[in-house]
Amino acid sequence: MTAAQPPKRQHRQPLQSFWREVSRNRLAYVFLVPAFVMLAFVNLLPMVQGAAMSFQLFNLFRPGNRPFVGLEQYQDLVRDPLFAKAFVNTWYYTLGSVTCQFILGLVAAVLLNQRIRFQGIFRGIVLIPWVVPGSLAAMMFGLLFTSAGLVNSVLNAIGFSQLGIVGPDHAWLSDTRTAMPTIIITNMWKGFPFFAVMFLAAMQTIPADLYEAARIDGASPVRSFFDITLPSIRPTLLITTLLGILWTFNSIDLIYILTSGGPFYATLTLPMWAYQQAFGRGYIGVASALAVIILGLMAVVATVYLIVYRRTVQQQ
Amino acid sequence: MALMDVQSRTRSGSAVAVRPPRLHVSRQHLLTYLLLALLVAVVIVPFLWMLVGSFRPTYEHMQRQGSSLWIENPTTENYVRLFAEYDFARYFLNSTFVALVTAVFATSISAFAGYSLARFRFPGRGLAGFLILTTQMLPSVAIIIPLFLWFKQFMLIDTYWALLIAYNAFAIPFCTWMLRGFFSSIPPELEEAAQVDGASQFGAFLKIVLPLSAPGLLATAIFSFILAWQEFLFAVTFTSRADLRTLTVGIASMRGKDVIDWGLLNAGVVVTTIPLAILFVLVQRYLVQGLTAGAIKG
16 A cells, blocks of 8 residues: 555564654645644643543632632532433433434435436435524524414324324423424434435445345345345444434534433533533533533443444454 | 445345336335325425425414415515524624634645555554544544633634634544545555556656545545534534624524524524525545444444
8 A cells, every 4th residue: 555665574673663654744744733733632632631620629700719629510510400401311311312323324225226217306305404503503403383373383283283292382392302303303313314315325335136146046036125235235234323323412503503412401411511610600510510510421322332333244 | 435435335226127007007116106295295394394494474474374384375474583683794704704614724634544444554553543433433522511611711712713623523423434435446556556656656646546535535625524514512602792603593692582583483493494405415425434434444
């Protein structure tokens, strides 16, 4: 791969050969400098500073005075009943959204992978939600689900409101029971194309003769989906789900626009709470502690997931 | 080229595919088309509703006719009001400026980083790739708080700089992975030949690799443009002045506390989304490549 690689030599001294490698690839390091300077100053250093601030009693509106309080803010947070609520909400939101996106994405990928007419057009249409900015998708669905919105008029037209589950003028986002499901539906619409694209790309790498052989052996399309398609794209299924979980867990846009955590904290997630603590009330220290907890949760999820992923890949 | 594999396979696949005979539509096909129609409806109805609503006069909205897909008296008044009552042109300009600068800058920086990861086998290569991938997954709340304080300290709040710095840092990891994929697909023999002819490695990169990957560079630039154009949270946190609002923040600010100006919001969403949709159609296949390469090969 490398341009002009010299023939391999016996390594007499490991350290010396290490430096030889480094100096031979000088340009590689030089090329990485700008990107890493950006990432260090805008991502990594703020992260470290955020961790440091989580041990300080730090109010945005009184920036001069920030005493060190150790783990006090973490203890207060964990004891706060709102923490448990936000924790549960975060997983409700994350797993609900990712499950819906996964299922709809898989269905879409299977459909788009068929030999159909206007394949390109169908693929383009399915990707539309991806280009709509998240905050605007949220506003769109906010209007769809108001009491005078299209959703209610459709539900009323098909007689759903007569079931008595919700009234004919139901304001979906103002009810503690329906607020989170509404946000999840919004997120499903906005996020499923990513899953569909990833799954479709993976499906297209499956050799067609596999399906041909299965068909000759008399396997039904459903059977070959479960026996050929799913096992072949399992690494993609896993990695896409991981990315989906991380992104959804951290995302605030939709909740910020649709409910800002209400009604009665029914849609308050940990990141939304941290954001409100910092920029609504100025409690930088508390918000930083929350951010560290979020980061820890993410690290655990990612680690567990990557172990599962590695095992899956090794099995194949 | 390996890069175009998926796309070219699809294309040749559909070209070779025998079209189903017209009068003999199997049950399976019928089901496929039925489900596809349903899927298209799910995707398109919210957007269509928005599009229709943007041409509906305010009094029709007031009469609760927003709950249908029909307009009695179509009008363009919402679009006119968008530019007359709000500084919508300014929002549009702000978004365009921030997104353009991000596109150019993030793509340039990522081109160097991506080439480094694609061509060299240097000590620390794995670690560098890993670090770039993980920064992409850091929680934005964890970064936005300290970053806000820094920007405040350096008087960058309420300037374009705050947005430009943040957007670039967020676009670079993904762009680097995307470009790494493009560069890997260019045969190294071309650069080797140039070097034999006396060019330096840097010269070979500038004169051979960059021109050859022009489509990839353009796709990456458009991707970072879309990313910056769509962003909301950083923009709403780092700016408070009305003349610095980007489109997403500007439209969010149009939401009244008590009254919803439906027509205006609908028109705003339409105007913001259409440029993105056009760009998206242009780069769709490259984007898919970048996404799958970055996520799976990592």
